[in-house]
Amino acid sequence: MALKHARARANPGGTAYHPELYALVHRGTPGDERLYLDAARGAQRILELGCGYGRLLGPLARAGHRVTGLELDRGLLALAHAAIAELAAPEHARVTLVHGDMRDFALAEHFERVFIPFSGVYCLASEADLVACLQRVRAHLAPGGTLVFDAYVIDAFHAAADPQEDDPHDGEPVASVAWRGTTYDVFETTTWDRPAQHLHVTYRYQPRGDGTPLFGSIRHRYLLTSQVEGICARAGLRLIDAGRDLDGAALNPESDHMVCMAAPA
Numbered sequence: 001m002a003l004k005h006a007r008a009r010a011n012p013g014g015t016a017y018h019p020e021l022y023a024l025v026h027r028g029t030p031g032d033e034r035l036y037l038d039a040a041r042g043a044q045r046i047l048e049l050g051c052g053y054g055r056l057l058g059p060l061a062r063a064g065h066r067v068t069g070l071e072l073d074r075g076l077l078a079l080a081h082a083a084i085a086e087l088a089a090p091e092h093a094r095v096t097l098v099h100g101d102m103r104d105f106a107l108a109e110h111f112e113r114v115f116i117p118f119s120g121v122y123c124l125a126s127e128a129d130l131v132a133c134l135q136r137v138r139a140h141l142a143p144g145g146t147l148v149f150d151a152y153v154i155d156a157f158h159a160a161a162d163p164q165e166d167d168p169h170d171g172e173p174v175a176s177v178a179w180r181g182t183t184y185d186v187f188e189t190t191t192w193d194r195p196a197q198h199l200h201v202t203y204r205y206q207p208r209g210d211g212t213p214l215f216g217s218i219r220h221r222y223l224l225t226s227q228v229e230g231i232c233a234r235a236g237l238r239l240i241d242a243g244r245d246l247d248g249a250a251l252n253p254e255s256d257h258m259v260c261m262a263a264p265a
Contacts, residue, residue, distance in 0.1 A: 019075030043112035050120035054080030110142040116149035134235030
């Protein structure tokens with residue numbers, strides 16, 4: 001299973017990690033920028049959890065919103081600081097970056113919107129971690145505020161796939177990127193623990209010509225669509241909608257992603 005459109009904590013398990021390579025490969029899901037810009041309408045203050053290298057912060061700031069980006073990974077956060085420094089002064093002034101853990105954060109303001117894009121909820125390793133995160137979201141939502149997050153849909157794969165059917169030995173090709181004067185072909189290999197709803201993905205960055213490959217990995221604990229409402233309820237949130245794809249179409253067996261919206265119960 002390819003996770004080239006997935007976002008997660010980038011360096012679990014001690015695997016060698018290069019945030020620049022991660023950022024070059026993980027460019028977001030087509031259509032998600034428009035989704036979050038539309039969801040931001042009417043909001044002055046926005047909190048993005050797992051802001052990564054700042055991919056959405058600039059567009060949100062240019063649209064006139066005050067946006068706070070929280071990120072645990074210091075390498076990605078450094079890239080976000082560099083990206084924000086390139087913004088024009090008015091947009092730059094509207095962005096605040098915070099190093100923090102989405103499971104346990106306390107900020108001095110409340111927000112009309114909280115966003116967790118790019119399957120970011122799946123980087124939380126347990127249901128308890130996810131509930132803790134959503135409880136912090138609830139505590140930071142302004143009256144009338146909403147949480148919006150998206151995630152890939154995995155229900156059909158979870159129900160039908162054989163966990164013994166591994167990816168090809170050399171991995172599935174997912175991208176080619178240029179970094180520090182070298183072109184790398186990127187291959188992805190996934191292992192799966194169905195009972196735990198865990199996916200462990202390893203990326204091999206193979207330099208063209210001679211050279212030693214680089215490696216990185218991510219871990220996901222995914223959700224089934226039937227689990228979302230109960231998880232939100234445990235955190236004191238009321239699920240408003242979880243029936244749309246990124247393009248606004250109703251979820252169907254062919255849908256790749258789900259968009260979820262919730263508010264304080």
